[in-house]
Amino acid sequence: MTAVAELMDYADVVERFDPVLGLEVHVELNTNTKMFCGCPNEFGGEPNTKVCPTCLGLPGALPVVNGKAVEGAIRIGLALNCEIAEWCRFARKNYFYPDMPKNFQTSQYDEPIAFNGYLDVTLDDGEVVRVEIERAHMEEDTGKSLHVGGATGRIHGAEHSLLDYNRAGVPLIEIVTKPITGTGSRAPEVARAYVTALRDLLRALDVSDVRMDQGSLRCDANVSLMAKDATEFGTRTETKNVNSLRSVERAVRYEMTRQAAILAEGGTIKQETRHFQEADGTTSPGRTKETAEDYRYFPEPDLVPIAPSREWVEQLRGTLPEMPSERRKRIQKEWSLSDEALRDLLNVGAVDLVAATVEAGASPDEARGWWVNTLAQEANAREVELADLPITPKQVAEVIGLVSSGELTNKLAKEVVQGVLAGEGEPREVVEKRGLKVVSDDSALLAAIDEALAAQPDVADKIRGGKVAAAGAIVGAVMKATKGQADAKRVRELIIERVGS
Ligand SMILES: Nc1ncnc2c1ncn2[C@@H]1O[C@H](COP(=O)(O)OP(=O)(O)OP(=O)(O)O)[C@@H](O)[C@H]1O
Numbered sequence: 001m002t003a004v005a006e007l008m009d010y011a012d013v014v015e016r017f018d019p020v021l022g023l024e025v026h027v028e029l030n031t032n033t034k035m036f037c038g039c040p041n042e043f044g045g046e047p048n049t050k051v052c053p054t055c056l057g058l059p060g061a062l063p064v065v066n067g068k069a070v071e072g073a074i075r076i077g078l079a080l081n082c083e084i085a086e087w088c089r090f091a092r093k094n095y096f097y098p099d100m101p102k103n104f105q106t107s108q109y110d111e112p113i114a115f116n117g118y119l120d121v122t123l124d125d126g127e128v129v130r131v132e133i134e135r136a137h138m139e140e141d142t143g144k145s146l147h148v149g150g151a152t153g154r155i156h157g158a159e160h161s162l163l164d165y166n167r168a169g170v171p172l173i174e175i176v177t178k179p180i181t182g183t184g185s186r187a188p189e190v191a192r193a194y195v196t197a198l199r200d201l202l203r204a205l206d207v208s209d210v211r212m213d214q215g216s217l218r219c220d221a222n223v224s225l226m227a228k229d230a231t232e233f234g235t236r237t238e239t240k241n242v243n244s245l246r247s248v249e250r251a252v253r254y255e256m257t258r259q260a261a262i263l264a265e266g267g268t269i270k271q272e273t274r275h276f277q278e279a280d281g282t283t284s285p286g287r288t289k290e291t292a293e294d295y296r297y298f299p300e301p302d303l304v305p306i307a308p309s310r311e312w313v314e315q316l317r318g319t320l321p322e323m324p325s326e327r328r329k330r331i332q333k334e335w336s337l338s339d340e341a342l343r344d345l346l347n348v349g350a351v352d353l354v355a356a357t358v359e360a361g362a363s364p365d366e367a368r369g370w371w372v373n374t375l376a377q378e379a380n381a382r383e384v385e386l387a388d389l390p391i392t393p394k395q396v397a398e399v400i401g402l403v404s405s406g407e408l409t410n411k412l413a414k415e416v417v418q419g420v421l422a423g424e425g426e427p428r429e430v431v432e433k434r435g436l437k438v439v440s441d442d443s444a445l446l447a448a449i450d451e452a453l454a455a456q457p458d459v460a461d462k463i464r465g466g467k468v469a470a471a472g473a474i475v476g477a478v479m480k481a482t483k484g485q486a487d488a489k490r491v492r493e494l495i496i497e498r499v500g501s
């Protein structure tokens with residue numbers, strides 16, 4: 001059992017200390033094949049079916065660099081405003097772990113393909129923080145260990161460890177920030193906003209699935225504290241593989257309060273890796289951290305250096321898409337959004353979804369209304385990302401279309417959306433199956449109106465006497481009679497006609 005460290009109150013932490021952050025993000029590229037061999041680069045599948053002598057590290061097998069992965073690395077570097085190396089090499093990072101059969105990871109060390117960049121990150125209140133990028137380098141993923149059996153199912157209590165090498169050799173780009181200082185109490189938010197902005201950028205580049213839940217985007221959060229009068233950085237801890245945006249924020253915040261409590265009592269911070277526990281939001285110690293010397297990095301002798309020509313780099317620069325931050329500015333203008341409306345849109349992660357809904361024919365205002373209100377609430381209730389709801393922008397646009405053509409009222413449209421979310425089919429099928437079409441047949445409506453007028457004879461007189469608002473009672477009765485499937489506006493028109501004649 002590890003003793004649970006006492007935590008310092010967050011307000012006290014930021015009054016007494018300045019946090020320093022360093023974020024390492026690993027992104028798996030979506031190339032067809034692995035980094036140094038021709039095995040398919042696919043998530044999941046039967047264990048150990050996507051392997052060959054090279055990615056299993058069998059003696060004598062030789063690696064060959066995947067050109068598409070180098071292209072991806074350069075595009076990422078350019079999008080992060082980095083310089084691209086004229087010449088760089090791979091390096092062996094030596095350590096033992098069962099999920100890495102070669103006993104070294106082919107990575108890059110002092111000669112990364114991209115370096116010295118930055119990413120501008122927008123916080124929830126619109127403030128922009130520039131995060132400096134130290135480097136983006138190429139490497140390969142490791143296999144996966146699964147610890148099974150035993151009392152806890154975790155490594156120390158487990159009876160067996162199973163190994164799956166399907167992931168071994170998948171192309172990875174590691175993007176490392178320079179130490180991020182000066183963020184004060186907002187450090188946890190900056191960490192989350194940075195990973196969010198990076199994810200959006202990588203998605204726009206179409207170089208990765210960027211699925212934190214599947215591990216194609218992983219974040220290690222380095223955190224240290226400096227006393228207010230200190231001149232040097234404190235010792236950092238590195239919380240590994242934090243696997244959601246929210247967890248990045250929570251992990252940083254937890255580490256700040258944990259380290260502060262130790263430092264305040266005159267203790268010292270151990271440089272170590274830590275693990276984040278989703279369930280209670282705490283971190284627990286992993287291994288004591290190797291220093292770079294322990295890895296005995298040396299240039300990889302089996303691979304030739306990479307010297308991307310300037311022509312190639314410029315050609316790749318030409319393939320960069322509009323950056324998410326620029327796109328946001330353009331969209332704000334085109335859709336005439338207030339800063340607040342844009343923020344709401346960003347907070348629920350709906351920009352792309354709304355844009356796609358507009359592309360499918362809906363107006364920006366209506367598309368925004370559905371995603372930011374109804375659908376965001378659904379996503380919240382189901383605890384999934386908006387983009388992972390089982391409804392597509394095209395379907396939302398179709399529902400909006402049915403409302404504007406008068407075939408559905410807003411209320412009915414909500415039911416249709418519920419049906420689509422429940423897997424009942426396309427919007428039109430749901431309308432059919434649930435019998436949700438607006439009653440637009442005037443004779444059916446008139447019959448209901450006559451019935452309601454007969455039941456409330458004084459209302460007709462009031463309307464004739466100029467009290468048009470009195471018609472509301474009849475509209476209500478008709479809506480009730482048609483189970484909400486009448487177009488209220490049309491009903492009102494018909495009542496006035498009826499009473500007038
Ligand atoms: N004192 C510190 N406090 C917080 N962050 C720091 C501190 N010193 C360095 N960092 C940041 O921590 C990160 C270290 O990542 P880097 O990849 O360079 O090394 P590493 O974690 O030792 O190596 P590995 O890739 O093996 O995990 C960088 O983002 C760096 O800016």
Ligand SMILES: [Mg+2]
Nearest residue numbers: 024174176220
């Ligand atoms: Mg690193």
Ligand SMILES: [Mg+2]
Nearest residue numbers: 024220222238
């Ligand atoms: Mg690290």
